[in-house]
Amino acid sequence: MRVVLRDICKGFGPVQAIDGISLAFEPGEIHALLGENGAGKTTLMNILYGLYQPDSGTIEIGGAARRIRSPGDAIALGVGMIHQHFTLIPVMTVAENLILGESRADRWHLDRRHASDEIAAFSQHHRLPVDPDVPVWQLPVGTQQRVEILKALRRGAQTLILDEPTAVLTPQEVEELFTVLRGFRESGRAVVFISHKLHEVMTISDRVTVLRHGRVAGTTQTECTDPASLTRLMIGREVDTDWVRPPFTPGSVCLSVNDLVVRNDRDRDAVRGVSLQVHRGEILGIAGVDGNGQGELAETLTGLRRSVSGKIRIRDRDITDASIAEIAEQGIAHIPQDRQKTGLVSGFSVEENLMLDAGMLRRRSRNGLLDLVAIRAETERLMETYDIRARDSRQAVSALSGGNQQKVVLARALSRRPDVLIAFNPTRGVDVNATDEIHRRLLEHRAAGAAILLISTELEEIYRLSDRIAVMLDGRIVGIVEAGTPRQEVGRLMAGAV
Amino acid sequence: MMGGALRQRTAALAVPTAAIGGAFLVGGAIIQLAGYDAFKALGALMVGAFGSVYGLGETVVRSCPLLLTGLAVSFAFRCGIWNIGAEGQFLMGALMAAWVAPTVSGWGGVFGTASVMAVSLVAGGTWGALAAGLKVWRNVQEVISTIMLNFIAIQLIGFAVHGPLMETAAQFPQTDPVAQTLRLTRGLAPTRIHTGILVGLLTAGLLYVLLFRTAFGYRIRAVGLNPDAAHAAGIDVSRSTIAAMGVSGAIAGLAGAVELTGVTFRLYEDFAGGYGYTAIAVALLGRLHPGGVLLTALLFGALETGASAMQRAAGVSAVLVYVIQALILLFVVTAAVFERFRAQRAGGR
Numbered sequence: 001m002r003v004v005l006r007d008i009c010k011g012f013g014p015v016q017a018i019d020g021i022s023l024a025f026e027p028g029e030i031h032a033l034l035g036e037n038g039a040g041k042t043t044l045m046n047i048l049y050g051l052y053q054p055d056s057g058t059i060e061i062g063g064a065a066r067r068i069r070s071p072g073d074a075i076a077l078g079v080g081m082i083h084q085h086f087t088l089i090p091v092m093t094v095a096e097n098l099i100l101g102e103s104r105a106d107r108w109h110l111d112r113r114h115a116s117d118e119i120a121a122f123s124q125h126h127r128l129p130v131d132p133d134v135p136v137w138q139l140p141v142g143t144q145q146r147v148e149i150l151k152a153l154r155r156g157a158q159t160l161i162l163d164e165p166t167a168v169l170t171p172q173e174v175e176e177l178f179t180v181l182r183g184f185r186e187s188g189r190a191v192v193f194i195s196h197k198l199h200e201v202m203t204i205s206d207r208v209t210v211l212r213h214g215r216v217a218g219t220t221q222t223e224c225t226d227p228a229s230l231t232r233l234m235i236g237r238e239v240d241t242d243w244v245r246p247p248f249t250p251g252s253v254c255l256s257v258n259d260l261v262v263r264n265d266r267d268r269d270a271v272r273g274v275s276l277q278v279h280r281g282e283i284l285g286i287a288g289v290d291g292n293g294q295g296e297l298a299e300t301l302t303g304l305r306r307s308v309s310g311k312i313r314i315r316d317r318d319i320t321d322a323s324i325a326e327i328a329e330q331g332i333a334h335i336p337q338d339r340q341k342t343g344l345v346s347g348f349s350v351e352e353n354l355m356l357d358a359g360m361l362r363r364r365s366r367n368g369l370l371d372l373v374a375i376r377a378e379t380e381r382l383m384e385t386y387d388i389r390a391r392d393s394r395q396a397v398s399a400l401s402g403g404n405q406q407k408v409v410l411a412r413a414l415s416r417r418p419d420v421l422i423a424f425n426p427t428r429g430v431d432v433n434a435t436d437e438i439h440r441r442l443l444e445h446r447a448a449g450a451a452i453l454l455i456s457t458e459l460e461e462i463y464r465l466s467d468r469i470a471v472m473l474d475g476r477i478v479g480i481v482e483a484g485t486p487r488q489e490v491g492r493l494m495a496g497a498v
Numbered sequence: 499m500m501g502g503a504l505r506q507r508t509a510a511l512a513v514p515t516a517a518i519g520g521a522f523l524v525g526g527a528i529i530q531l532a533g534y535d536a537f538k539a540l541g542a543l544m545v546g547a548f549g550s551v552y553g554l555g556e557t558v559v560r561s562c563p564l565l566l567t568g569l570a571v572s573f574a575f576r577c578g579i580w581n582i583g584a585e586g587q588f589l590m591g592a593l594m595a596a597w598v599a600p601t602v603s604g605w606g607g608v609f610g611t612a613s614v615m616a617v618s619l620v621a622g623g624t625w626g627a628l629a630a631g632l633k634v635w636r637n638v639q640e641v642i643s644t645i646m647l648n649f650i651a652i653q654l655i656g657f658a659v660h661g662p663l664m665e666t667a668a669q670f671p672q673t674d675p676v677a678q679t680l681r682l683t684r685g686l687a688p689t690r691i692h693t694g695i696l697v698g699l700l701t702a703g704l705l706y707v708l709l710f711r712t713a714f715g716y717r718i719r720a721v722g723l724n725p726d727a728a729h730a731a732g733i734d735v736s737r738s739t740i741a742a743m744g745v746s747g748a749i750a751g752l753a754g755a756v757e758l759t760g761v762t763f764r765l766y767e768d769f770a771g772g773y774g775y776t777a778i779a780v781a782l783l784g785r786l787h788p789g790g791v792l793l794t795a796l797l798f799g800a801l802e803t804g805a806s807a808m809q810r811a812a813g814v815s816a817v818l819v820y821v822i823q824a825l826i827l828l829f830v831v832t833a834a835v836f837e838r839f840r841a842q843r844a845g846g847r
Contacts, residue, residue: 304730325732334730340728347723356720359731365713372711 008057032205055271090137142173227495254451260310272346285466333418403434517829546807547800555689566753568780577742584642586651591618591751603677609772622751625751630743
């Protein structure tokens, strides 16, 4: 069945996540959806799967307009979705997970033997072998994913959406998944493959649609394109002419990283021997497609993650694997990637969030008692300086817009006058005006002699701010280029094309 | 500027008030349906709790352990910890107080009493910190460990009052009464109002200052609201967790000593009688705020005092009061779920 999306729009508060997207998924094709984080891939598919309601636009399945109110509706229409985080019940066996929610003839009595034989036959038939009697938690991730796929198939999925299915898989498992997906194509199903990994998209898909800022940046046959053109579509190439960056006058080396190796949460090497130096008065931009080790690098530099080997120095001081508080004390501040998760305490007021920092807390208290007068005065000064629009300093930070929330994070980091600032996607989910404001602040701080490591998946931002650009791919720095280097060159490095 | 803060305060009070009103309405309907006169019954309950000096005094006396244990539970909650173990911490505080009482009774008034209180603080605090240590170092769910520690405390009391601490007459499983010198001063006869009430009020005030005016309390609240952000800001989450449970347990332990030296004078099995569990309801209904906990403890104390008057006057079983308590809690929890649901719809996520 052909699935057609027409003029879909969806906003979350002030952010327009999907801005008029039209797309068609054909039976017998593997269609890749490519785009940066926040481009709208997952949101769009959550709309098709009935998890979100679009603000406007229509969905047609099998030639008729459909209203999809819930995943139940989507399943009834033959749409199945495999989420990044599985929806299996770990303590139940494979067979139990697969028959869950089915209405069965033996309503009051579960014939396990029969159910497990049935599932074994079903998985053989689809060439997705699994042992039906093993509890799901004992299975490797790749096999769990296979169970998820079987679940979608049992519910009659004709269109199968996979949200970044390879993120959790080993290379071997990725190969097996690709074989399965090709089988689906042959059986006349439509596969939607969401990813931001270019080489996988090139390998598996028939057609590819690139999303950028909630819009379709382009749709092409995969064989007619190459990684570099896809990168260009993903990151765009608008040039803003009125932006002037003050001249670059680097000072002494302030942050130096030597042959750093770091493992991710799944215990695989995520940073594989990174070396870099950031000077005073310099912004070093780290460009790269998301998930190439940038997160682990930032976490290690700020003490949130331990390294395997290598050295990190600030000025002359070795801070490798020092505690978070020690690192902060040495003058490294941090704008974390995810302000909701690690940047802010959303139940706290603006004032309370601005003092969320061990050092600041110590300075603002006497004999353990908080100096509320000084804190309020300081907060009001920072709100003024950084143009944080809140009703007053005691308003809950959760009531502020994304831009104002980010300015709180920025104000807290910069008010310490750190020697080194690690800024990770400092303008994600922030409107244009706030973005300009934040960029100006970063440049001011650079002019004041700080070393700034800017990690961003927005190439636009990297180009706007960086004095040098390092490209990170697969845990390595694959090249460091000067600010004026043409974008194609950087795009080529990001895509891993030689 | 003030308008917003005031609106926030009013909203915070609106939900509990509506829940209490709703609980009385439904509770009244149940009484009526059971064939009694609801107005007479609830009227007798109010008069019993507030209508006389004696009633008022009893209300305050019964509120006191609820206030202290409620404060204890709410403090742990502020750090994101479910302290289901106030019951056990209360018992350990009382047990250690009863144990040292004979030794320190000769030390004279204030000093003796202070020693008993200090011992109960340490005992309850240790019991609480033990659960926190298990959570931090061995990743044991505090809900499980605190309940288990309750059972251990109950058995220890049982052992003590049947064994080493049994009264000299050796007739009943209870301790000898604590010496006159260690008993809290009473006032307003014939009520049993004792100076332990002041200890409760003082603790509420101190906890308010600790939570909202000190760096220590700030860290506790940050960890409770977002441990990831607190950790990223360099706050030691493990240390805050242990400290919060230590303070929480200490307050519950203090409640045990106050009950022992202010009301019962003897320790016996079932000494806590569920205060530690009602405390969870008190903490939640009081929105984890010392002032709110104070009001809720008074309300629950009044309900329990009025219950017997209701039984005498209208023939309605006193147990019905627990139905009303439960209804209040159900309404509050439901309101919280609705609020979250509404926020979710509005936020899209």
